[in-house]
Amino acid sequence: MSSNQWLATGNFFTAYKQEQRTFFTHLDRSVFSLFLALLLIWPMVFPLSNKYMLVIDSTLIAIVAVMGLNLVTGFAGLISIGHAAFVGVGAYTVAALCRVLGDSHGLVTHFWPIVILAGGxxxxxxxxxxxxxxxRLKHLYLAIATLSFQMIFEWTINFMTFFNQGQTIFVGRVFWFTGKVMRREHYQFWYYVTLVVIILSGFGIRNLMKTRYGRCLIAVRDNDRAADAMGMHPGFTKVYAFALAGFMAGMAGALHAYLYRGVGFESFTLHHSISYLAMAIVGGLGTLNGSFWGPVAIQFLELQVEHFSGFAGEYLPSSMNLATALRPLTFGLVIVLFLMFEPRGIANWWRIVKSYTKKWPFRY
Structure with a gap:
């Protein structure tokens, strides 16, 4: 590596240990530390209303879910159209405990970190x-198999009385060192909890991709026969890719149950599976930072569409029902435009910006 650890340019590695570092330069580490400090401090300096904190918390939970989807679809190249069902499995794990033990049982309210891990x-x-x-299945056939799991999940939840036939199952308020987390600090509390989950998961995935198991995911995605010839096990790799995606989705579902203090069927439908897939595509498949950009971009788009629909509804006749039509129109249009003009997603824009800043003022 270059002797200047602050503004090192190029990949001058002299040992494999240098190449495996999370931060290549001190500048990268400093910028990340500053950004992380801002994420931790701003809710206390600029407090928001519960409405906007709920939107931010929902976005963070979507990031956790999309990180799992990116593992199986982006890194392993396996199409999954039933990701919302995996999120629902984690949420209904919490709901099942509430049905059996009660929504105010100590296991649910005091040992909630264990319950979140259990959901995962x-x-x-x-x-x-x-x-x-x-x-044995690939491509479209595998997509249909994951879609069938989504259909089975929806049918099971809707027709089983244990799960209240899809109606809301309430979850009690959790306790922290300071006592019960009440309504006024509820959303800020879960902001920090979800942020910690994202940070730990992000470092975990980053380190996983440096190991042989992470490289197996990419090798199987590029050519599973060549990976098999090189001594890898494509079948085992595909199964544990789905298992890792299910673990991340399960934790996201458990966080969703605690955040909304209830679990309902309407939050885990096929529409949400398509939304997660769109977030992964817009953010950038096969990239870790794409898991962050995608949910943020889609949630921001939905907020702007909602505001525009409310503004236009004041001047247009109510028979046009603009709010209902505009949301799926813009949603589908954004996906098509990204697939046509930027298939590598917003993560590619971030890569270009970083490359420019490192090479400035040179043009190459």
Whole structure:
């Protein structure tokens, strides 16, 4: 590596250990630390209303879910159209505990970190089971298999009395060191919890991709036969890719249950699976930072469409029902435009900006 650890240019590695570092320069580490400090401090300096904090918390939970989807679809190249069902598995794990033990039981309210991990583990088990068809199916056929899991999940929730036939199952308020988390600090509390989950998951995925198991995901995505010839196990790789995606989705579902203090069927439909897939595409498949850009961009787009619909509704007749028509129109249009003009997503814009800043003032 270059002797200047602050503004090093080029990849001058002299050992594999240098290449495996998370931050290549001190400048990268400093910028990340500053950005992380801003994320931790701003809610206390600029407090927002519960309405906007709920939007931010929902975006962070979507980031956790999309990180899992990016593992299976972006890095492993396996199409999944039932990701919302995995999120629902994690949420209904919390709901099942509330049905059996009660929504105010100590396990639910005091040991909620264990419950969130349990939601992730249950999601991982279902992910591994759904990943078994990947041993013999590819492409469109695998997409249909994941879609069937989405349909089975919806049918099960809607017709089982244990899950209240899809109606809301309430979750009690959690306790922290300072006591019960009440309504006025509820959304800020879950902001910090979800942010910690994102940071730990991000570092975990970043380190995973440096190991042989992470490289197996990329090798199987590029050519599973060549990966098999090189001594990798494509079947095992595909199954644990689905298991990892299910684990991330399960944790996102458990966080969703605690944030909304309830679990309802309407939050885990096929529409939400398509939304997660769109977030991954817009953010950038096969990139870690794309898992952050995609949910933020889609949530921002939905807010702007909602505001524009409310503004236009004041001047247009109510029979046009602009709010209902404009949301799916803009949603589909954004996906098509990204697939046509920027298939690598917003993450590619971020890569260009970073490359420019490192090479400035040179033009190459």
């Amino acid at each position: 583990l249950v999601g991982a088990v279902f992910g591994a089971v759904v990943g078994l068809p990947a041993l």
